[in-house]
Amino acid sequence: MAATKGERIALIGVGTIGMSMAALHLARENTIVDVFDTRPDLEEYLLRTLPNYLSDGSSLGSDDSSPTSSSVVSLLSSGRLHIHTSLESACASATIIQEQGPENLAFKRSLWAQVESIADPSAHLWTSTSGIAASAQQSEMRDKTRLLVVHPFNPPHIMPLLEIVPSPATAPERVDFARKYFSVPGSRHRPVVIKKEIPGFVGNRLAFALLREACYLVQQDVVTAKDLDTILMASLGPRWAGNGVFESYQQGGGEGGIGAFLEKLGGTMQEVWDGLGEINVLGNEEWKEKVISQTNEAYGTFTPEKIKKKEERLKDFVKIQEKQYDITI
Amino acid sequence: MAATKGERIALIGVGTIGMSMAALHLARENTIVDVFDTRPDLEEYLLRTLPNYLSDGSSLGSDDSSPTSSSVVSLLSSGRLHIHTSLESACASATIIQEQGPENLAFKRSLWAQVESIADPSAHLWTSTSGIAASAQQSEMRDKTRLLVVHPFNPPHIMPLLEIVPSPATAPERVDFARKYFSVPGSRHRPVVIKKEIPGFVGNRLAFALLREACYLVQQDVVTAKDLDTILMASLGPRWAGNGVFESYQQGGGEGGIGAFLEKLGGTMQEVWDGLGEINVLGNEEWKEKVISQTNEAYGTFTPEKIKKKEERLKDFVKIQEKQYDITI
Numbered sequence: 001m002a003a004t005k006g007e008r009i010a011l012i013g014v015g016t017i018g019m020s021m022a023a024l025h026l027a028r029e030n031t032i033v034d035v036f037d038t039r040p041d042l043e044e045y046l047l048r049t050l051p052n053y054l055s056d057g058s059s060l061g062s063d064d065s066s067p068t069s070s071s072v073v074s075l076l077s078s079g080r081l082h083i084h085t086s087l088e089s090a091c092a093s094a095t096i097i098q099e100q101g102p103e104n105l106a107f108k109r110s111l112w113a114q115v116e117s118i119a120d121p122s123a124h125l126w127t128s129t130s131g132i133a134a135s136a137q138q139s140e141m142r143d144k145t146r147l148l149v150v151h152p153f154n155p156p157h158i159m160p161l162l163e164i165v166p167s168p169a170t171a172p173e174r175v176d177f178a179r180k181y182f183s184v185p186g187s188r189h190r191p192v193v194i195k196k197e198i199p200g201f202v203g204n205r206l207a208f209a210l211l212r213e214a215c216y217l218v219q220q221d222v223v224t225a226k227d228l229d230t231i232l233m234a235s236l237g238p239r240w241a242g243n244g245v246f247e248s249y250q251q252g253g254g255e256g257g258i259g260a261f262l263e264k265l266g267g268t269m270q271e272v273w274d275g276l277g278e279i280n281v282l283g284n285e286e287w288k289e290k291v292i293s294q295t296n297e298a299y300g301t302f303t304p305e306k307i308k309k310k311e312e313r314l315k316d317f318v319k320i321q322e323k324q325y326d327i328t329i
Numbered sequence: 330m331a332a333t334k335g336e337r338i339a340l341i342g343v344g345t346i347g348m349s350m351a352a353l354h355l356a357r358e359n360t361i362v363d364v365f366d367t368r369p370d371l372e373e374y375l376l377r378t379l380p381n382y383l384s385d386g387s388s389l390g391s392d393d394s395s396p397t398s399s400s401v402v403s404l405l406s407s408g409r410l411h412i413h414t415s416l417e418s419a420c421a422s423a424t425i426i427q428e429q430g431p432e433n434l435a436f437k438r439s440l441w442a443q444v445e446s447i448a449d450p451s452a453h454l455w456t457s458t459s460g461i462a463a464s465a466q467q468s469e470m471r472d473k474t475r476l477l478v479v480h481p482f483n484p485p486h487i488m489p490l491l492e493i494v495p496s497p498a499t500a501p502e503r504v505d506f507a508r509k510y511f512s513v514p515g516s517r518h519r520p521v522v523i524k525k526e527i528p529g530f531v532g533n534r535l536a537f538a539l540l541r542e543a544c545y546l547v548q549q550d551v552v553t554a555k556d557l558d559t560i561l562m563a564s565l566g567p568r569w570a571g572n573g574v575f576e577s578y579q580q581g582g583g584e585g586g587i588g589a590f591l592e593k594l595g596g597t598m599q600e601v602w603d604g605l606g607e608i609n610v611l612g613n614e615e616w617k618e619k620v621i622s623q624t625n626e627a628y629g630t631f632t633p634e635k636i637k638k639k640e641e642r643l644k645d646f647v648k649i650q651e652k653q654y655d656i657t658i
Contacts, residue, residue: 131597153564154581161563190563196551200601203564206557207574208601209542210535214574217534222525228535229573234490234519235482235532237569238646242639244558244566245536245543246624251631251639252483259621262610268460270611272529272537281591282599292588295575302580310571310580316649317567320642 007181008032010094010119012087012111014046017128018100020157023053026080027157028184034082036090043083047072053157091119096181098126098150105132112147113140124177126150130204133197135167144169150178150191151201158314160321162191163201188322216277218294219287225294241317336510337361339423339448341416341440343375346457347429349486352382355404356486357513363411365419372412376401382486420448425510427455427479434461441476442469453506455479459533462526464496473498479507479520480530487643489650491520492530517651545606547623548616554623570646 009025011018014037025033039045047069054067075081084090091097097119101107108127115125125147127137138147149165156162162182166175175193182191194201200208214232218225239248246258253261262269279287302310338354340347343366354362368374376398383396404410413419420426426444430436437456444454454476456466467476478494485491491511495504504522511520523530529537543561547554568577575587582590591598608616631639 131594153568159564159568161560163560190559192552192556192560192563194552196549198546198549198551199604200597202546202552202557202560204597205542205546205601205605206539206561207565208598209605210539211574211578211598212602212605213534213538217527217531220525220527222527223521223523223531225575226573227521228531229576230519231490231492231521231531232535232569232573233571233650234521235488236536237566237571237573238643238650239482239488240561240566241570241646242562242566242642244555244561245540246554246620247558247628249540250624250628251636255630257621257628257630258624259617262617262621265460266610268529268533269537269540270609272534273541273608273610275528276534276538276541279602280599281595281602288588288591291575292586292591295579295587299576299579299586301584301586307580313571313649314567317570317646320645320649321562321567 006030006032007095008034008093009096009098010034010036010084010090012036012090012097012099012115013101014042015100017152017154017156019046019049020053020155021098021100021128021152022050022081023157024189026054026075032080032082032093034084034090034094036084036087042085046081046083053155087114088118091115091123094119094123096124096126098128100128103129103131105136108132108137109140112137116141116143124174126178128152131200133167134165134170135197138167138169145171146174148174148178149201150182151203153203155311158311158318160188160190160318161203162189163194163203164191165194165197165201167197188318212279213276215287215291216279218291219277219279224298225291226298229298241321335359335361336424337363337422338425338427339363339365339413339419341365341419341426341428341444342430343371344429346481346483346485348375348378349382349484350427350429350457350481351379351410352486353518355383355409361409361411361422363413363419363423365413365416371414375410375412382484416443417447420444420452423448423452425453425455427457429457432458432460434465437461437466438469441466445470445472453503455507457481459530460528462496463494463499464526467496467498474500475503477503477507478530479511480532482532484640487517487640487647489517489519489647490532491518492523492532493520494523494526494530496526517647541608542605544616544620545608547620548606548608553627554620555627558627570650 009031011022011033014022014035022033022035025031050072051067051069054071097115099111101111112125127134127149128151129149130151134147134149138144148170151163151165153159153161164175164178179191179193182189214228217223217228249258249261253259279285338360340351340362343351343364351362351364354360379401380396380398383400426448428440430440441454456463456478457480458478459480463476463478467473477499480492480494482488482490493504493507508520508522511518543557546552546557572580578587578590582588608614
């Protein structure tokens with residue numbers, strides 16, 4: 001691994017995403033992580049929770065080790081991890097400041113105005129938001145060239161994707177820096193720059209487009225929620241884990257590629273597109289009761305043990321991608 | 330493996346899907362496969378092509394063996410595989426008749442009328458169509474209770490999904506038989522019964538819903554085709570290989586499950602749903618040129634070597650599912 005050149009990352013807010021991000025950053029050899037959160041039991045919480053993330057922090061470490069709270073103690077004593085009770089001290093020496101706070105526009109605007117007044121003017125400012133564009137968050141900042149979205153997929157210490165979404169005012173070199181930071185050779189992470197701000201960015205737009213049709217098909221009693229999940233896992237999931245959607249149809253079209261595919265399947269495709277369900281999610285929509293009850297019945301509550309097993313399997317899928325990510329023959 | 334009870338399958342049409350289906354059926358211990366196709370070089374074609382599918386025919390066989398044309402010769406000499414030059418002889422002793430002919434309504438209607446006049450009245454009639462419902466295909470049949478769709482995903486000898494789609498007239502016991510046939514313990518295949526006929530069935534409706542938004546995002550220059558594929562492979566692909574979409578959001582909602590998730594993300598989701606791209610595929614749509622040229626540039630033509638490598642990886646993903654398919658703790 002090429003060593004990261006001494007970045008010092010202040011993490012504002014360490015819920016589930018923040019904790020996973022801490023593990024991601026600490027998996028780099030040459031980083032220092034400063035953690036700030038308003039919860040009063042921050043140190044006890046880190047000692048208890050962070051070890052669950054550290055073994056998965058990167059493809060670079062051994063996945064067989066099982067870190068305990070002593071790993072966190074040693075990170076603290078070696079000066080690689082610092083716990084802060086004020087925003088000021090957390091940001092004081094940071095080269096990157098990344099927030100995972102509440103998804104609330106007023107909170108984020110106020111946070112960035114504060115950060116701007118205390119942080120080094122060269123520090124990179126990243127928000128892990130899934131829904132609030134950088135251009136909305138930065139309205140109260142004097143310098144609007146520094147902030148951009150770094151949207152991870154849950155859990156970020158395992159899931160390779162980071163959507164980097166600049167505002168129109170973000171400086172191109174800030175975008176480059178973020179992309180390069182996550183592109184360290186040997187890392188499983190794959191940053192992608194989104195060229196325009198758009199609600200849901202790209203990953204969630206694709207997911208929500210599929211989800212809407214999935215909910216519609218359950219509403220229409222075409223299939224149960226559980227059977228729809230089986231269909232997805234038994235076909236599109238593994239296909240899209242190995243090939244993107246455009247690459248899949250390039251292959252599906254044979255010698256003529258995706259052009260031939262669109263030609264051949266165009267009739268069915270248009271019929272499907274014209275008939276896609278157009279349901280709403282806000283309000284007391286009738287389909288929600290059906291989807292929620294069928295999903296609860298199928299899966300119940302996720303226990304920590306089940307989540308752990310699911311994450312182990314997710315890691316297995318990602319490892320296969322690492323082994324043969326770029327098939328270009 | 331529980332032995333299949335002496336089913337004898339007539340395969341009408343052996344293009345790519347038919348060949349893959351032949352391998353799937355032959356992977357069962359106790360089956361006989363009768364192949365009929367109008368191509369004049371049928372025997373030479375089977376000897377050359379079928380070996381590529383046989384090693385992957387089932388999770389039951391060894392994946393390390395590399396069958397050659399001698400495997401096909403031995404299947405022929407042992408009487409497990411028969412080549413026919415007439416529909417009549419192919420169907421004469423069949424307990425299952427499965428067609429993979431052209432996606433053309435007139436062809437299929439005429440085929441089933443012929444089959445009905447020559448096959449045993451108890452034989453099960455399956456169509457591998459991706460787009461023409463059984464109720465449309467059976468209009469010229471006297472007995473409309475026997476035909477149903479068995480829609481595989483490409484390539485069926487690897488991909489676990491089979492969508493079983495009866496017409497309203499199909500007898501429930503015919504549906505049960507097909508579901509059980511593909512549910513042999515130890516098989517990687519996962520049949521799912523679709524309760525109502527609908528264009529695209531379920532798998533392709535979900536795929537096309539996502540594809541429409543993918544094309545729209547490329548049209549809008551939010552992202553390139555290649556970057557969109559990276560996003561999908563780095564997030565939703567591996568997620569949906571491990572969890573269905575409803576299960577994912579059940580997990581994502583924490584203790585409150587998918588209900589809490591819809592509550593929390595409802596605002597962003599509605600904004601995304603309201604803004605999903607509504608493009609068309611028929612005709613000279615402007616987006617098609619952009620999608621086709623970006624996809625061609627990113628991936629070029631698929632060589633047999635590249636397809637083989639992609640299929641190897643697909644098999645790896647499916648194997649992980651087999652290992653830990655049902656996590657119910």
